Amino acid sequence: MESKALAKAVRIDVVEMIHRSHASHIGSALSIVDILSVLYTDIMKYDTADPAWEGRDRLVLSKGHAGSALYAVLAEVGFFPKSWLENYDLNGSPLSGHVSHKGVPGVEFSTGSLGHGACVACGMALASKLNGKTNRTFAIVGDGECDEGSIWEMAMFANHFRLSDFTLIVDCNGLQSFGPCEETIELLDLGRKFRDFGWNVMEVEGHDHDALRKAFSARPSNGRPTCVIAKTVKGKGVSFMENNVLWHYRDPQGEEYERALSELQGAEQ
Amino acid sequence: MRNTLVKTLTEEALKDNTIMLLTGDLGFNVLNKFYDVLPQQYVNAGISEQNMTSVAAGLALSGKKVFTYSIGNFSTLRCFEQIRNDICYHNANVKVVSLAAGFAYGPLGMSHHATEDIACMRSLPNMRVFSPADPLETIAVTKAAITSDGPCYIRLGKGGEPNLREAFDIENFEVGKAYQLRDGKANVCIFSTGSVTKEAILAAEQLKDRGSIPVYTFPTVKPIDEEFIRACAERYDAILTLEEHNIVGGLGGAVAEVLAENPSRARLIRLGLRDVFSSVVGDVAYLRHYYKIDAEAVVTALEKVLK
Known part of the structure; x- marks a missing residue:
């Protein structure tokens, strides 16, 4: 599947999943759909028939609350049947609201508490380097997640150990739990922060597939890790959810659900 | 260590x-x-x-x-x-x-x-x-x-601890098992873990005129040796647990959990920090004495239950 077609399918999946389960975090999930879609179509090496294949690239979704998007991508590319998505976040399902790896092929690591996954991915990248492997490791964090001190411990570590095959993607949608990040705890210039921590930094439009492909494909040769700051829109693809913190919590029902689906189905691929 | x-x-x-x-x-x-x-x-x-x-x-x-x-x-x-x-x-x-x-x-x-x-x-x-x-x-x-x-x-422990026995069968060490450090025929026994075990040995030595007190060490606190604890609970009138740790949730807590589910003869005496922080200044010996988890405290506690 081509990345735009995947993104369209995944957005519809996400809305349906969260509608059915009355789960939260729909805006957070829609925010990273394009990032995931580009990674899983054009960038990452993996084998859906052998999820534990040693040569695979690793992706850890550190912002585990956006798990519905990852589950939908994994189902769409064939790690497990799409029918599993129907029970997302419901009693007895393997698919919990926050990402869990147990019994879910393709999920590299369970997350949910912020500031963990990126550090674990950093350890995976270190293992690859120590073992002389060339596979890549990706982690996706939210901009609000960068409030966590562990992110900056990781930032120092990954640079110090020159984890050049490690790419951190910051989903910068500008909103966190109570409202704008800048009104919560000023992040200021995240790109500059990571540059100051020794990283290669690329700032891209987080819904532009060509730009994302270019950023993820660039492999700076200075031996340092790469941070892709992806400027995104929370709730991207559904007009009334975009840039609205309410959709960190609310689930679409009734007319809102119909409108969301209609907008997504009518969207260009 | x-x-x-x-x-x-x-x-x-x-x-x-x-x-x-x-x-x-x-x-x-x-x-x-x-x-x-x-x-x-x-x-x-x-x-x-x-x-x-x-x-x-x-x-x-x-x-x-x-x-x-x-x-x-x-x-x-x-x-x-x-x-x-x-x-x-x-x-x-x-x-x-x-x-x-x-x-x-x-x-x-x-x-x-x-x-x-x-x-x-x-x-x-x-x-x-x-x-x-x-x-x-x-x-x-x-x-x-x-x-x-x-x-x-x-x-x-920090370092410099002595070996508490002459020999230990390291090759056949079993995770989750209690080990006997000192044999004894008294009606009470001591369970201990960590470097504070030295105090248990000293206490048993000081009480030798009142009877030979068995001392058992728990190198594994989890999984705890339930079978052994149950057997001791039948054999002894009292079990004293000694640990350089809060009595909440440590060795004493683990033993209490086993005993609570297996009503038996032995009463339990837990020596450890009694749910307080160690706020006084001192070296290990001073602090063990202050918080009553040294040999003297063990002797005092056991004298009340020794027959």
Whole structure:
């Protein structure tokens, strides 16, 4: 599947999943759909028939609350049947609201508490380097997640150990739990922060597939890790959810659900 | 004990290049014995225990056997959630080591006293808890940690502890088993864990005119040796637990849980910190005396129940 077609399918999946389960975090999930879609179509090496294949690239979704998007991508590319998505976040399902790896092929690591996954991915990248492997490791964090001190411990570590095959993607949608990040705890210039921590930094439009492909494909040769700051829109693809913190919590029902689906189905691929 | 662990770990890591040692920038003049011969299996993660612990999980999920090392509460409580979510939930092959159980750092103060660590580590699914009493037990638990898959916590004394027995069958060491240190026929017995066990031996020696008191050590606090505890509860009038740790959730707590589910003859006497912080200044001997977990306190407690 081509990345735009995947993104369209995944957005519809996400809305349906969260509608059915009355789960939260729909805006957070829609925010990273394009990032995931580009990674899983054009960038990452993996084998859906052998999820534990040693040569695979690793992706850890550190912002585990956006798990519905990852589950939908994994189902769409064939790690497990799409029918599993129907029970997302419901009693007895393997698919919990926050990402869990147990019994879910393709999920590299369970997350949910912020500031963990990126550090674990950093350890995976270190293992690859120590073992002389060339596979890549990706982690996706939210901009609000960068409030966590562990992110900056990781930032120092990954640079110090020159984890050049490690790419951190910051989903910068500008909103966190109570409202704008800048009104919560000023992040200021995240790109500059990571540059100051020794990283290669690329700032891209987080819904532009060509730009994302270019950023993820660039492999700076200075031996340092790469941070892709992806400027995104929370709730991207559904007009009334975009840039609205309410959709960190609310689930679409009734007319809102119909409108969301209609907008997504009518969207260009 | 710390030198014993580092020596044992180095010997094993020379044979197994998947073993890695991560430190949170502590272990000066101790870890160099590992680093000098195996620099490629050593990482100083800096003063950042949260990231170190998550990195350890990532390394372990990529096939490494990882030891994380720091002192006091830094490798345990500081990064408790990383141990819970990243290591234990994923059953990652990470061994968390903390140097200086209980009061070992003496006058450095409460920040450096590990007195709730057993309780916290014991509460985590998949986590085993080792608390060796002497260098011989330290060798045994270090080897057991390496040869068995999955998480564990190793709580060490600071150093210079004597061996409490002449010989210990390290090759046949069993995880989850209590070991007899001193034989006895008295109507009471002592259960102890960690370096404070020395006080139990001293107490038994001081009481020898009143009867021979058996002393048992628990190098594994989790899984606890339930069968042995149940047998002792039938055999003795009283069991005294001794630990340099809060009585809440430590060895005494673990034994209490077993006894509560198995009504029996023995009463339980728990010696440990009685749910307080160690706020006075002093060396180990001073603090053990102040908080009544030394030989004298054991003698006083046992005199009331000895027949």
